[in-house]
Amino acid sequence: MANFQKGKVDIVAVAKAAKVSPSTVSRTFNHPDLVNPATRKKINKAVQRLGYIRNRAAQTMHGKRSGTIGLVVPTINHAIFSEVIQAFSDSIDQAGFSLLLASHGYDLDREYAMVRKFLEHRVDGVALVGLEHSDATNRLITQQKIPALAIWNFSEESPLPCVGADNHLAGRLAAEHLLELGHRDIGLIFPETQGNDRAQHRLSAVHEALGEQGVSVPDEHETQAPYSVSQAKQAALALLTTPKRPTALLCGNDVIAQGALFAAQKLGLSVPDDLSIIGIGDFKGSADVEPGLTTIRIPAENIGALAGEKFTDFITSDDPEHFSIRCDLECVARQTTRSLAT
Amino acid sequence: MANFQKGKVDIVAVAKAAKVSPSTVSRTFNHPDLVNPATRKKINKAVQRLGYIRNRAAQTMHGKRSGTIGLVVPTINHAIFSEVIQAFSDSIDQAGFSLLLASHGYDLDREYAMVRKFLEHRVDGVALVGLEHSDATNRLITQQKIPALAIWNFSEESPLPCVGADNHLAGRLAAEHLLELGHRDIGLIFPETQGNDRAQHRLSAVHEALGEQGVSVPDEHETQAPYSVSQAKQAALALLTTPKRPTALLCGNDVIAQGALFAAQKLGLSVPDDLSIIGIGDFKGSADVEPGLTTIRIPAENIGALAGEKFTDFITSDDPEHFSIRCDLECVARQTTRSLAT
DNA sequence: AATAGTATTGCAAATGTTTTCATAAATTTG
DNA sequence: CAAATTTATGAAAACATTTGCAATACTATT
Numbered sequence: 001m002a003n004f005q006k007g008k009v010d011i012v013a014v015a016k017a018a019k020v021s022p023s024t025v026s027r028t029f030n031h032p033d034l035v036n037p038a039t040r041k042k043i044n045k046a047v048q049r050l051g052y053i054r055n056r057a058a059q060t061m062h063g064k065r066s067g068t069i070g071l072v073v074p075t076i077n078h079a080i081f082s083e084v085i086q087a088f089s090d091s092i093d094q095a096g097f098s099l100l101l102a103s104h105g106y107d108l109d110r111e112y113a114m115v116r117k118f119l120e121h122r123v124d125g126v127a128l129v130g131l132e133h134s135d136a137t138n139r140l141i142t143q144q145k146i147p148a149l150a151i152w153n154f155s156e157e158s159p160l161p162c163v164g165a166d167n168h169l170a171g172r173l174a175a176e177h178l179l180e181l182g183h184r185d186i187g188l189i190f191p192e193t194q195g196n197d198r199a200q201h202r203l204s205a206v207h208e209a210l211g212e213q214g215v216s217v218p219d220e221h222e223t224q225a226p227y228s229v230s231q232a233k234q235a236a237l238a239l240l241t242t243p244k245r246p247t248a249l250l251c252g253n254d255v256i257a258q259g260a261l262f263a264a265q266k267l268g269l270s271v272p273d274d275l276s277i278i279g280i281g282d283f284k285g286s287a288d289v290e291p292g293l294t295t296i297r298i299p300a301e302n303i304g305a306l307a308g309e310k311f312t313d314f315i316t317s318d319d320p321e322h323f324s325i326r327c328d329l330e331c332v333a334r335q336t337t338r339s340l341a342t
Numbered sequence: 343m344a345n346f347q348k349g350k351v352d353i354v355a356v357a358k359a360a361k362v363s364p365s366t367v368s369r370t371f372n373h374p375d376l377v378n379p380a381t382r383k384k385i386n387k388a389v390q391r392l393g394y395i396r397n398r399a400a401q402t403m404h405g406k407r408s409g410t411i412g413l414v415v416p417t418i419n420h421a422i423f424s425e426v427i428q429a430f431s432d433s434i435d436q437a438g439f440s441l442l443l444a445s446h447g448y449d450l451d452r453e454y455a456m457v458r459k460f461l462e463h464r465v466d467g468v469a470l471v472g473l474e475h476s477d478a479t480n481r482l483i484t485q486q487k488i489p490a491l492a493i494w495n496f497s498e499e500s501p502l503p504c505v506g507a508d509n510h511l512a513g514r515l516a517a518e519h520l521l522e523l524g525h526r527d528i529g530l531i532f533p534e535t536q537g538n539d540r541a542q543h544r545l546s547a548v549h550e551a552l553g554e555q556g557v558s559v560p561d562e563h564e565t566q567a568p569y570s571v572s573q574a575k576q577a578a579l580a581l582l583t584t585p586k587r588p589t590a591l592l593c594g595n596d597v598i599a600q601g602a603l604f605a606a607q608k609l610g611l612s613v614p615d616d617l618s619i620i621g622i623g624d625f626k627g628s629a630d631v632e633p634g635l636t637t638i639r640i641p642a643e644n645i646g647a648l649a650g651e652k653f654t655d656f657i658t659s660d661d662p663e664h665f666s667i668r669c670d671l672e673c674v675a676r677q678t679t680r681s682l683a684t
Numbered sequence: 685a686a687t688a689g690t691a692t693t694g695c696a697a698a699t700g701t702t703t704t705c706a707t708a709a710a711t712t713t714g
Numbered sequence: 715c716a717a718a719t720t721t722a723t724g725a726a727a728a729c730a731t732t733t734g735c736a737a738t739a740c741t742a743t744t
Binding site for chain 4: 685686687688689690691692693694695696697698699700701702703704705706707708709710711712713714
């Protein structure tokens, strides 16, 4: 009751209350098997009574893990990453870690700043989205020898352990789906690829796959839009009112595809009769729009959960080994695409 | 170069490299005005050369702030909160704080566990969504004297400082909008109100407003659905194929409203000619669906940004004063509602 | 040139834990 | 029953900082 008021409830206050030494209190938490059950009970009672809460900052100072993992994403806002964040968060929480989260708005310099900030907090590991990062970031990571993980993308050559999908393949799958359906006049709506290797890989793969079949995209049918339903809708509106409208739209991700769908509906076009639309991602909700969006499924939840699991394993393991996991992609044909063959 | 390898780059390594005492190095960071510019330069050079990164854990142990704020949300996944999280994150980042994020999946016991976890990390403050929390949580907060903030809801009587909107009013506005348009047969789709005071306040206000005009909702027109487009769509499908279909649907939030909209489209109903739909929230994307969703606008971004700003002020202030901010609601009439008058 | 003041710096204690080592008590073993 | 283990505890050093206090060097004042 004494120092109850003073707010100075630390391990020695508990020790005093339980009439043991601080060492014993500490041991009760960290190696309970080493302390007499009776003493343990006394201590736990004191802990309860005083409302003691362990101080991880002090633990961290001893080289113990801080119990935090930093995750830096481009944006929290959109459907795109919120699903991975949720899954990753849940997953590391299960392993007893807490999530430090930051976003950089597709600015790799800000990404660097965030990683640095996390390093000050002595995170036990830092997870980044994508494989492309500033030199400074890469240097920082290797120099500080901090466990790092690349989420979302997969590549054989990734220097960092990674858990994700092959975005190149995603682009190709989308293109091939449209080609198989007989489309030759294809419009493209992608975000700025600067600082966004996901979009970049997808787009180049699309061009490649299209090129293989001798299909090229005229300039006025290739347009840029950020990952925003509203702005994508505008861009699609413009593209669709172009003289010779394409028969299909291939969109950089599902957010853009939704924007395109709404644009088509606004113009009174019937999807998929007048226009086919395909997205990439299969975000929550993509299955439910009317008509259901055809898309390349990237298993965000899986990626997040798996990433969290593997990463915490990696961090807590004595001799961690490099890992890389490719998550499977799948073309989910719903109702926004149709065959041109009659 | 010596201990460059050993990874043991601490303040004394820097001090040694710069040929000064550790105190001076520390002062260079914390009270630069107290140290000679020339020495400062030497030290900064050493910091650069060794790649030193400050250790907040050690700082925290001295009663310095940890520089982290914990935010516990029901879910990260949905559009609902991702916008607030983003805004809050950006806002506290500006003030030099880092965000610890966790979700509880609408389980107040898990909320308690998350707050505790954050307390172990010695967060400088903890922000929660809504005003309803478990007794244990409330006790913990007052006992530990940790700055706490309620986000999203507003209420005069809130014991915690809060920044948010009046959900009671939101429900009322939605109901009144439909009443004004002449609707009397109104269907309701809301989530489980257990552990979700937002939904609870909205729903009770709706019944109240409807009751005032002598309108009551038959049981088969009031149904539950979680905040998921897909499940809401199912629920709406069921409700709309009921014998006597309502002329309007009032949905617990925009996610549900979108589900309802897609359900109507699937059934070939024209919105708003055959059916009016109103949501609550005005999430990103609600403006862009076709037809544009009529809804009660809750300024999520504003709330998040304001909350972050006020809270960091509160935390860093010497004599912090209790604050509560009510954010304005607005009925945004788009194209999913129409007047029944001919 | 002596005094008072100010600007810089270092020493050492303090912060809340964990852990190694030593010690004491209890238990097993021959 | 004595010797050898095992079990349970405490003392103290270590972790990476910050800061009050003291010491020194420098500048301004008379």
